[in-house]
Amino acid sequence: MATGVIVAADTDSAATEPGRSVIRAFVYVLDPTPDQATMLRSHCGAQRYAYNWALDQVQANLDQRTAERSYDIPDSELTPSLSWSAYSLRKHWNTVKNAVAVNRETGVPWWPENSKESYSSGIANCAAALSNWNAARTGKRQGTMGFPRFGNKQAVLSCRFTTGALGLVTGGGDRRHVQLPRIGVVKTAESTRKLARKTTAGTARIRSATVSFRGGRWQVSFSVETTIPARALHPETVVTGSATGLRRGNSVVGVDVGVKHLAVLSTGEMIENPKHARRQAKALRRLQRQASRRTGPDRRTNQEPSKRWLRTQGRVRQVHTRIGNTRRDYLHKLTTRLVEEFDTVVVENLNVAGMTRSGGVDKKGLNRALHDAAFGEIRRQVTYKTGWAGTGLVVADRWFPSSKTCSNCSVVKAKLPLKVRVFTCDACGFRSDRDHNAALNLAALAAVATGGASSASCGRDGKEARRKPNVRPAVVRADGIAAGTPPGGERGRGNPVAHDECIKQHSK
Ligand SMILES: [Zn+2]
Known part of the structure; x- marks a missing residue:
């Protein structure tokens, strides 16, 4: 041992x-217009749709094979297993999207409303989740892990862009705007100068941008390839x-x-502990007590949550x-x-x-x-x-x-x-x-x-x-x-x- x-x-x-190449994340809170917020939401919904679609395909395939095995069908005659790679799932998606992602009433495909990156992002996430699950199951990864679950409306809205026009808008001098594919130029709540200096100096390259909705705010996280200077070491040590x-x-x-x-x-x-921790904890307890006095959802009785309960939950999320x-x-x-x-x-x-x-x-x-x-x-x-x-x-x-x-x-x-x-x-x-x-x-x-x-x-x-x-x-x-x-x-x-x-x- x-x-x-x-x-x-x-x-x-x-x-x-002299320095080493690392991947760093630069996160900025966004300040989108109402139209842009709608588009962001739509892209994240498309991402979730593609994720669930891909997971459904794989699960149906696995279930089919399990069922066939239970009827003693030999392995050679089973339904062929579906490849879980993001590449093949994406290829599959592209062949069926005109039939799948369609408005049921009008029959018009809705998938072109969002960037194709939103679908790729969902499929890639699903492939990664499946591969993690498989690695844990076969012991290549530590810990135990259940089969990936379907994303629901409570899940974090998020969508990743890897290609297209994405990055900082450095012209104009205010350094408070970012460019996203399809969505356009979005204002940020804070200055992007730290990253802007690096990209203009050529010491950083933006690889991808992930938008997400957290704590009631939209944010973008740029995955940036950059060099970090090694720490100046004292020779005697x-x-x-x-x-x-x-x-x-x-x-x-x-x-x-x-x-x-x-x-x-x-x-x-x-x-x-941080200075305000005690006060924040107190506020949280107060809100949780408030929520308990209001009508929350109940799965057994199909009770819908009240507006007041939802409002309190929003505040609880903010405090969290x-x-x-x-x-x-x-x-x-x-x-x-x-x-x-x-x-x-x-x-x-x-x-x-x-x-x-x-x-x-x-x-x-x-x-x-x-x-x-x-x-x-x-x-x-x-x-x-x-x-x-x-x-x-x-x-x-x-x-x-x-x-x-x-x-x-x-x-x-x-x-x-x-x-x-x-x-x-x-x-x-x-x-x-x-x-x-x-x-x-x-x-x-x-x-x-x-x-x-x-x-x-x-x-x-x-x-x-x-x-x-x-x-x-x-x-x-x-x-x-x-x-x-x-x-x-x-x-x-x-x-x-x-x-x-x-x-x-x-x-x-
Ligand atoms: Zn002792």
């Missing part, structure tokens, strides 16, 4: 490279030829994502969007600072989906939900930002007992309930804030990673092991980061062994 510590690969080359490819800088930070605080750093710094935007902005600022200030960032790899499902009173409520969301987001941002900067990243195995280990003497406690906020070591008497202790343990992992030890996971947590029996073997992803995996056979039953000893055992 050699996968306890996950090290970002390809960091040594960053010191010499660069160790070339390091075995792990991890840059051995002199500053390491461990980040423990807390419930009470947003994050606690190994430096002792406590990052508070605002909370999300605030947090995302806050997290971006935090992770950018971490990557700028430290040579190596150590984060945990917790099973976010599993955390929310179980747990008692300590694991409930909005705080917990936000914590879980922040958790995955911090890891995601730190992962790609360290990649851009060419600095080190260590992702601790999800079985690493960061909270239960003493950061002073490495003895692991058998149990540490969530409500115990202060860590007290039974062996050496070390006392520290619970989250700070965890952050210190994470920071210490960086040394293990650079020192060449093979595993940081001691996997002594028998309870967690029993709860998660279906764990897939380690998979090295395309970006060179191995996914975390628990060591299977070596897991003990909660004996407090010193951490150092455990590493020795693993590296044998």
Whole structure:
């Protein structure tokens, strides 16, 4: 087992490279005219239609074959399986669209009302969903995944354009307009100058534009190919030829994502939650109470929601969007600072989906939900930002007992309930804030990673092991980061062994 510590690969080359080519998203809120809003809605509806059409074709084909098999029809005589590739589904669509996408009353095809990109986008999304489902089913992708579901009117409206006239309108000097195929020039709510400077300088190329309707506003997200200058490295902190490819800088930070605080750093710094979070949470609770007093939809009685209920739901969505935007902005600022200030960032790899499902009173409520969301987001941002900067990243195995280990003497406690906020070591008497202790343990992992030890996971947590029996073997992803995996056979039953000893055992 050699996968306890996950090290970002390809960091040594960053010191010499002038910059690296990356894909970045630039998102702008749109301010469309009523006509443009109608067209945007129509394109997104067309996208959903094509998605559902493609999914229906594949599902009907699969159902047909299953039915035939149940009648003992040999495999060679079954209805031929339908190709799921976006290419062949699109080809199929083009042959049938004149018969399918037709106004039932007038008999006039309606598909030419929207850009052909809207249909391609829906079909491509469907093909991607099917391929993800298939990869998960056959074990090529981690986790379990159900068969793709049909898009309904509650789904996010979205549509992607990859060809045609799309980009920024740089003429006129106001830099507040974007060009979209078929829809035309749409005003943006904010200046596009950051992207405009790059495109005019020739350092960025817009590959596609995705419009979507989120939180009551239309927005466009440009997928941009651009070069990021590698971070200027201090020569004295660069160790070339390091075995792990991890840059051995002199500053390491461990980040423990807390419930009470947003994050606690190994430096002792406590990052508070965003300033307005409490107020926003209060507003949300108030609106949810209001909604409960109004007549909502009921599937059993076919009760239609009242206008007042829908209005409250709209406000609930707005508050959710605002909370999300605030947090995302806050997290971006935090992770950018971490990557700028430290040579190596150590984060945990917790099973976010599993955390929310179980747990008692300590694991409930909005705080917990936000914590879980922040958790995955911090890891995601730190992962790609360290990649851009060419600095080190260590992702601790999800079985690493960061909270239960003493950061002073490495003895692991058998149990540490969530409500115990202060860590007290039974062996050496070390006392520290619970989250700070965890952050210190994470920071210490960086040394293990650079020192060449093979595993940081001691996997002594028998309870967690029993709860998660279906764990897939380690998979090295395309970006060179191995996914975390628990060591299977070596897991003990909660004996407090010193951490150092455990590493020795693993590296044998
Ligand atoms: Zn201790």
